[in-house]
Amino acid sequence: MSGISGIFILNNKGRVIIQRVYRADLQVHVIETFNKKLVEFDEFNQKPIVQDEFGNTYIYRNHNNLTFLIITRRNTNVMMVFAFLYQFIEVLVHYFKELEEESVRDNFVVIYELLDEVLDNGYPQITDCKNLSEFIKTESHELVKDSFFGGKEKKEENLSKYATMSTAAISWRPEGIKYKKNEIFLDVYEKLNMLIGKTGNVIEAEIIGNVVANSMLSGMPDCKLGLNDKAYFEAIGRSTNARTINFEDMKFHQCVRLSKFENERLITFIPPDGEFELISYRIPVQIKPLFQVDVIITQPKPTKIEIMVKAKSNFKEKSTANDVDIYIPVPEDVQKPEFKCAFGKSIWDQGREAIKWSFKQFVGQKEYIMQCTFNLPTVASPGREKYKQVPISINFEIPYYTVSGFQVRYLKVEERSGYNALPWVRYVTKNGDYQIRMF
Known part of the structure; x- marks a missing residue:
């Protein structure tokens, strides 16, 4: 594999937040060219690899409001680059939990330290989160202090150990691990x-x-x-x-x-x-669907809408789903909700423009019904019918159960x-x- 020429982290406006260039073959206008190339594609025909007339190949991945971009002018192993991008993002998530523009700006030092470890002159090296965590810490946004290792001599000993791990045949596990109960x-x-x-x-x-x-x-x-x-x-x-x-x-x-x-x-x-x-x-x-939801919507008069929802679980009776939330879209201009349900709890989630029907537990092979009534203003809003294009969504968790078997x-x-x-x-x-x- 030929080494990459440079790695960049861009915000959602296409501006560079972090960059590390490894080759002198990149032109000064490469980021501007990349942004212009992206404009040529809409959300339905985006390509993960883009090339320009100057011989540059752009390999990128979007994550939240960030774009992770690698540029090369050589015959690079593209699958290796993508594998590295995914692993590098996983490392940053491991360190910062929430990976977005703000967390990148708050951790310049740590990210550059990580880039020094994960890439050597454009070639991927250590990308294992556990190995990196042993000598790059985030609590103080800098490398770990001597006190963590137990003094200067201990620090040098541990750094040597993890450097040896990184180049060993089994780089992911040090020797000498002991547990009382295995x-x-x-x-x-x-x-x-x-x-x-x-x-x-x-x-x-x-x-x-x-x-x-x-x-x-x-x-x-x-x-x-x-x-x-x-x-x-x-x-x-x-x-x-x-x-x-x-x-x-x-x-x-x-x-x-x-x-x-x-x-x-x-x-x-x-x-x-x-x-x-x-x-x-x-x-x-x-x-067969684990959950089946049927909705009947009637409008007895122009200023009133009635919704009946029937939810049924199709999995085995001995299994129980926990923390079930069913979101049923409603018109954006509904008012004054009234709910009737014998099981679960129903509220109007105005932020999602939906009814939220929640169950702490939903046993298999059970069926429940919920009814609600909303008032409507005399003058309909322009987006009143948009809810018909939004599907019902369900959140759930079923312990001790796998769908695939x-x-x-x-x-x-x-x-x-x-x-x-x-x-x-x-x-x-x-x-x-x-x-x-x-x-």
């Missing part, structure tokens, strides 16, 4: 993105999942993870009565041995210490000291972009 926790989170038509038909549906591990294991443990992966059973020529999953896309933490997975569909790894994302995956699905079959831990490790697994399904059309 445990590893796996949290399987699935977000369901679903678009449902007004008749209840599913237009689009997919699951975005990730497996977050929290390793509290001593020494250098070697872990083997077994999933109900359809491709694995096909590879070994074994049939099973259990439900299997055909994963569409899978992404692994760098600790996973990719060659082992590609050849044998086995997930083996030496985990980092502490919490990290082990796996992320995407699965297209064809399932994802299952951890086993998690084996082997370490040369021979200790017994306790694995724990938890499953949670949440809403992603879950929408239901009303009209």
